[in-house]
Amino acid sequence: MSQPRTILTLNSGSSSIKFALFGHESRGERLMSGMAEFRPGGALLSTRDASGTTERREFPETGPEGALRGEMIGHILNHVETSVAGGKLSAVGHRVVHGGAYFTGPSRIDQTALAELDALIPLAPLHQPPSIAPMRRILQDKPDLVQVACFDTSYHHTIPEIRTRLPLPASLIDGGARVYGFHGLSYDFIAQDLAARFPELARKKVLVAHIGNGASLCAMHEGLSVGTTMGLTVLDGLMMGTRCGAIDPGAILYLLQQRNLSPKEVQDTLYYRSGLLGVSGRSNDMRVLREHMSDPQTRLALDMFVERFVQQAGGLIAQMGGIDALVFTGGIGQHDSIFRRDVCKRLEWLGVQICDAANAAGETVIGTGSASVQVLIIAADEETTIFRHTQSILERIDDS
Structure with a gap:
């Protein structure tokens, strides 16, 4: 009897690799899920x-620095293929943060595609390498195994050029500098989920808020992205956990010219030392900040987090010409009722009104029935989106 075919999804970050296993012909039911967490001296x-x-298994770091990441990919594949649920692994789908202008949808990985992805590293220097490394390792060890790259930028290729063109000289942006947008795998899932559970709402004007340590907004109309807050990189847009979000470009010149920071120091500041952490001086973890709300700097950080949201939400709502629904997702969006309450209070003039009890309980529908704008909480599932994209590529291969 032949083994059932399966699809593995990998979400590789700087400190962990999340994975999930699905049946090749399933509708998204997980056969297995897991995570490899990198720690000093090894991985769990x-x-x-x-x-x-x-x-749970621990693996000590015995080789040169960075070698353990490649080894963990091997351990994950071995665990999957030797498990009862593993079946016959037919493909691996990868989350990739940046697809640039070249990749407008999921793409099968080969050496040519890897070269294109390598060329995009300057646009996502902190996020792209961890995504590419597992592909290269699997291509080396299992060259016949189908691999599919699924991009956070692809969902936003429906945004019109008037909103993606950077107002810089053409000669300086012909290498691909433009607004791309991110969190696309999350937004893709939300769009599909709305179509399945709230089909009438899905065709209307929806603002989706993916709020976590990284945060962005996406304006959707008829299920398509028509605007977003992140831009060329994941630094733009909303204030985030450790990232600054949108700031005056002159502030960067100030850091370089007046404070004499090196480009590397500026990069580290903007990515790792700003946002909630930078303003509060305490933490980028919302749970920690909620415990110190009496501290003036913590209170300022939390108020700015809401203020920046409202400011940029207003711009996207204006671009859509109105709003019919507001959807919260992401770690903070799904789990922080105070943040949702504060944001919705500021948007009451638009017709946003929530039920306090439903909001506190984290129910799916938290908007009141009488309000003109529906408010929802939906848990995004990026792994399911990666699975669906990989499944679609496999179907094309099978049909060819």
Whole structure:
């Protein structure tokens, strides 16, 4: 009897690799999920199968720095292929932060595609390398295994040029500098989920807020992205956990020219030392900040977090010409009722009104029935989006 075919999804970041296993012909039910967490001196591999059985294994770092990441990809593949649920692995789908102008949808990975992805590293220097490394390792070890890159930027290719063109001389942006937008795998899932559960609403004007340590907004109309807050890089837009979001470009010149920071120091400041952490001087973790709300700098950071949201939400709503629904997702968007309450209070003039009890309980529908704008909480599932994209590429291969 032949083994059932399966699809593995990988979401590789700087400190962890999240993965999930799906049946090739399933509708998105997980056979297994897990995470490899990198720690000083090694890594911890945690897995959970469909029955809820968990397993944890530690792997010490024995080779040169960085070698363990490649080894963990091998350990994950071995665990999947030797498990009862593993079946016959037919493809691996990868989350990739930046697809540039070249990749407008999921794409099969080969050496040519890897070269294109390498060329995009300058546009996402902190996020792109961890995404590419597993592809290269698998291509080396299992060259016949289908690999598919799924991009956070692809969902936003429906945004019109008037909103993606940077107002710089053409000679300086012909290398691909433009607004791309990110969190696209999350927004893609939300669009599909709205179409399945709230089909009438899905065709209207929807503002989706992906709010976590990284945060952005997406304006959707008829299920398509028509505007977003992140731009050329993941630094733009909303104030975030450790990233500044939109700031006066003159502030960067100030850091370089007046404070004499090097380009590397400026990069580290903008990516890792700003946002909630930078303003509060305490933490980028919203749970920690909620415990110190009496501290003036913490209070200022939290108020700015809401203020920047409202400011940029207003711009996207104006671009859409109105709003019919507001959707919260992401770690903070899904789990911080105070943030949702504060944002919705500021948007009451638009017709946003929430039920306090439903909001506190984290229910799916938290808007009041009498309000003109519906308010929802939907947990985004990027792994399911990666699976669907990979499944579609496999179907094309099978049909060819």
